[in-house]
Amino acid sequence: MSVILVTGGAGYIGSHTVIELVKAGYDAVIFDNFSNSKPAVLERINRITGKHIPFMAGDIRSREQLEAVFSTYKIDGVINFAGLKAVGESVKKPLEYYDNNVSGARTLLSVMREFKCYNFIFSSSATVYGEPDSVPLTEESPVKRANCPYGQTKVDIEYMCQELQKAVPEFSMVLLRYFNPVGAHESGLIGEDPRGIPNNLMPYLTQVAVGRLPYLNIFGNDYPTPDGTCVRDYIHVVDLAKGHVAALNHCLNKSGTFIYNLGTGVGYSVLDMVKAFSKAIGRELPYKFAPRRAGDVVQCYADPAKAQRELGWKALKTLDEMAADSYNWQKNNPNGYDD
Ligand code: NAD
Numbered sequence: 001m002s003v004i005l006v007t008g009g010a011g012y013i014g015s016h017t018v019i020e021l022v023k024a025g026y027d028a029v030i031f032d033n034f035s036n037s038k039p040a041v042l043e044r045i046n047r048i049t050g051k052h053i054p055f056m057a058g059d060i061r062s063r064e065q066l067e068a069v070f071s072t073y074k075i076d077g078v079i080n081f082a083g084l085k086a087v088g089e090s091v092k093k094p095l096e097y098y099d100n101n102v103s104g105a106r107t108l109l110s111v112m113r114e115f116k117c118y119n120f121i122f123s124s125s126a127t128v129y130g131e132p133d134s135v136p137l138t139e140e141s142p143v144k145r146a147n148c149p150y151g152q153t154k155v156d157i158e159y160m161c162q163e164l165q166k167a168v169p170e171f172s173m174v175l176l177r178y179f180n181p182v183g184a185h186e187s188g189l190i191g192e193d194p195r196g197i198p199n200n201l202m203p204y205l206t207q208v209a210v211g212r213l214p215y216l217n218i219f220g221n222d223y224p225t226p227d228g229t230c231v232r233d234y235i236h237v238v239d240l241a242k243g244h245v246a247a248l249n250h251c252l253n254k255s256g257t258f259i260y261n262l263g264t265g266v267g268y269s270v271l272d273m274v275k276a277f278s279k280a281i282g283r284e285l286p287y288k289f290a291p292r293r294a295g296d297v298v299q300c301y302a303d304p305a306k307a308q309r310e311l312g313w314k315a316l317k318t319l320d321e322m323a324a325d326s327y328n329w330q331k332n333n334p335n336g337y338d339d
């Protein structure tokens with residue numbers, strides 16, 4: 001079976017994807033520098049899969065470290081999750097984001113070309129659509145200049161992949177545009193473990209639920225949406241992980257660039273999320289309305305029809321499952337992997 005290198009495989013989406021890859025019969029090799037994850041996740045992945053998944057510590061900006069991986073294993077394909085992803089931080093540290101994300105992806109692709117490994121899956125984001133002109137978003141919706149360096153690294157890496165594919169047609173470039181991944185593995189052994197106070201809605205909600213934070217601030221309740229709060233397409237991380245397996249199954253060893261939205265196609269508001277979460281924990285979750293957050297997109301949800309049609313993939317898990325699994329993870333691991 002094919003061997004897949006999972007860069008950033010110790011992170012939130014990467015760890016869930018490794019599990020689904022192994023379940024589907026792929027061999028995975030994890031490569032990570034732990035800049036935003038902890039070694040404890042590796043043992044948890046082994047426990048869930050019942051296998052010892054090979055791991056090599058390293059940074060995708062290091063040609064030597066990548067060459068060591070490609071020399072040790074016969075890698076058939078790469079899924080690149082390795083990247084920095086905090087919008088606010090990227091505004092303060094644009095060079096660090098370009099270096100880590102863009103230079104890292106460039107070095108990785110260059111080593112892949114050197115070793116004649118031509119299957120690449122990239123963690124892109126709905127952020128490449130910017131403030132949408134209309135929803136739902138299809139893969140044909142315009143890609144826009146991003147409003148922060150993080151988002152722009154996604155736009156730039158997508159462009160780099162497309163140009164490289166034209167120059168080296170053997171490449172199968174898969175650009176997966178994630179909507180809002182939430183939830184956790186049903187075992188409660190792995191989940192999202194952000195450093196410091198979370199920026200994103202779901203980890204903030206889970207930390208309020210376990211008493212690490214007093215209440216949720218809802219950023220804005222006067223948006224032109226049904227209840228005045230912003231709308232997003234939240235997708236269970238296990239569905240998202242399965243989307244990578246479906247993309248591999250379909251695109252491995254094909255020549256071309258393949259772009260897919262990975263979302264559910266349903267938009268939920270912040271208040272919908274609070275309601276679902278309150279149901280999961282069996283009590284009202286405390287929240288307050290706060291001013292709008294700068295740069296927030298009003299509404300963003302996918303048209304996921306292309307992924308269903310071409311990959312035979314569809315998100316199946318409900319909003320209640322997303323909330324229940326997120327809570328289960330946080331309840332079992334109130335301090336994340338620091339327990
Ligand atoms: P994460 O921070 O949990 O995982 C990223 C992993 O990559 C971490 O384990 C980190 O240590 C590692 N890493 C970072 N830079 C590295 C480098 N230079 N070399 C080696 N390892 C490195 O984030 P995540 O939520 O799992 O996201 C994975 C990818 O998906 C990211 O590229 C992110 O931008 C993208 N994405 C995430 C979301 C989201 O909401 N979580 C949405 C859209 C796209």
Ligand code: UDP
Binds near residue numbers: 217218220296297
């Ligand atoms: N949000 C919020 N309070 C928080 C974090 C997020 O009200 O503490 C809102 C945010 O304004 C947005 C939605 O929740 O409307 C999703 O935010 P997140 O950062 O998770 O995702 P993104 O905006 O990047 O899609």
